[in-house]
Amino acid sequence: MKKVDIANELYEKIGISKKEAMDIVELVLDTLKDSLKNGEIVKIAGFGNFVVRNKRERKGRNPKTGEEIGISPRKVVTFRPSHIFKEYVNGQKPQVESLESQKSE
Amino acid sequence: MTKTDLIEKVSLKTTGLTKKQTEIIVNMLFDSIKEALATGDKIAIRGFGSFRVRNRRNREGRNPKTGETVTVPEKRVPFFKAGKELKEVVDGKAPG
Numbered sequence: 679m680k681k682v683d684i685a686n687e688l689y690e691k692i693g694i695s696k697k698e699a700m701d702i703v704e705l706v707l708d709t710l711k712d713s714l715k716n717g718e719i720v721k722i723a724g725f726g727n728f729v730v731r732n733k734r735e736r737k738g739r740n741p742k743t744g745e746e747i748g749i750s751p752r753k754v755v756t757f758r759p760s761h762i763f764k765e766y767v768n769g770q771k772p773q774v775e776s777l778e779s780q781k782s783e
Numbered sequence: 784m785t786k787t788d789l790i791e792k793v794s795l796k797t798t799g800l801t802k803k804q805t806e807i808i809v810n811m812l813f814d815s816i817k818e819a820l821a822t823g824d825k826i827a828i829r830g831f832g833s834f835r836v837r838n839r840r841n842r843e844g845r846n847p848k849t850g851e852t853v854t855v856p857e858k859r860v861p862f863f864k865a866g867k868e869l870k871e872v873v874d875g876k877a878p879g
Contacts, residue, residue, distance in 0.1 A: 680826070684812060692808065702808050706789065715872050715873060723786050757862075763861050766820075767836050
């Protein structure tokens with residue numbers, strides 16, 4: 679699935695134009711990127727947190743040649759999924775939906 | 784930045800959409816990523832990164848209170864890998 683596929687889903691679900699859907703997806707991604715660029719933590723409730731972490735300098739090795747090389751200190755982005763997201767990929771439905779399915783049974 | 788702040792920022796840059804509509808769209812966007820991963824699909828967004836599911840094998844764990852050995856069942860975890868451009872922007876190596 680790619681960016682256009684996400685935009686197409688938005689287009690199908692809510693009837694904004696394909697162009698508008700694509701624009702919004704881009705805007706959201708750019709806004710996330712801007713925030714992370716400033717080292718800010720981004721918290722998306724029900725989804726997860728994007729965190730910028732500082733990595734110290736360390737020694738690495740070229741796996742091909744075995745040569746030792748220095749890895750410079752750097753900043754990296756990590757994503758910590760929320761428990762809701764984790765449960766979701768394991769097939770556990772969020773509370774609200776399971777209540778609804780009980781009603782229909 | 785929280786999701787509310789994100790919606791606010793996106794809303795300021797869009798025309799013709801109310802904040803409420805923007806909120807619905809942003810929520811839907813994150814939901815469609817979750818949905819895709821739940822169905823085993825993966826998502827690759829050029830310049831930003833990719834989301835996919837990683838499998839964790841079952842393992843022996845311990846109840847820290849009782850010291851009792853328990854088997855932690857295998858599970859799936861969402862995984863995000865930052866794309867080249869995002870990596871560089873965050874590390875201050877590319878203009879964002």
